[in-house]
Amino acid sequence: PFVLRATRVASIALAGGTGKAPPLLGYLQEGTGAFLVKSGVTGGRFTVVQASGVRSIALAEGATAASTLMGYVSSNGTFYAKQGPQALWTKESANVTAISVAVVGPSSTPLFGLLSAKVFYAAQGISPMSLVKEASGVVEIAVAAGPAPGALPVLGYVTTKGDFEVEQGPLQGTFSVQAHGVSSVALSSLTNS
Helix, strand or coil: CCCCCCCCEEEEEEECCCCCCCCEEEEEECCCCCEEEEECCCCCCCEEEECCCEEEEEEECCCCHHHCEEEEEECCCCEEEEECCCCCCEEEECCCCEEEEEEECCCCEEEEEEEECCEEEEEECCCCCCCEEEEECEEEEEEECCCCCCCCCEEEEEECCCCEEEEECCCCCCCEEEECCCCCCCCCCCCCC
């Protein structure tokens, strides 16, 4: 059954646990703009990872707590990221309207998707981030990857015309149209298949 975990929630982010790691739950608190995260569905408490000024959030989880990836967009459109619960937030990019994060392979390489001025950018690795332009005319983005050896990034977006396009493989690959008349997208990947 569903259990009440928090009130005054503006948005949520979830990251499925891998192996023996429990899932991560995150939410953006309405009014304060605080970003809170907790490990596991039962027990434990939410911890504030950013106290205020947050507009949107994203979570991804690798094989260990040290590979946990978190990202947020501040109220002024700046994207911040960190990998590992004790890491400090690093400023990655400005003028960002949406983000998506994932970790790739057993090494838990960070994978980022950013939307800025209807342009979809992707990057692997954390600060300094080397952004790759993936597509223009984009309104919604998602990235995914899995922890398995040989896992590949999966990138998806929705165009201003409502086309859903996906690419699996190295960044700056070839996207293929999957559907038309789409308004939102979510991706998940456990392996490279």
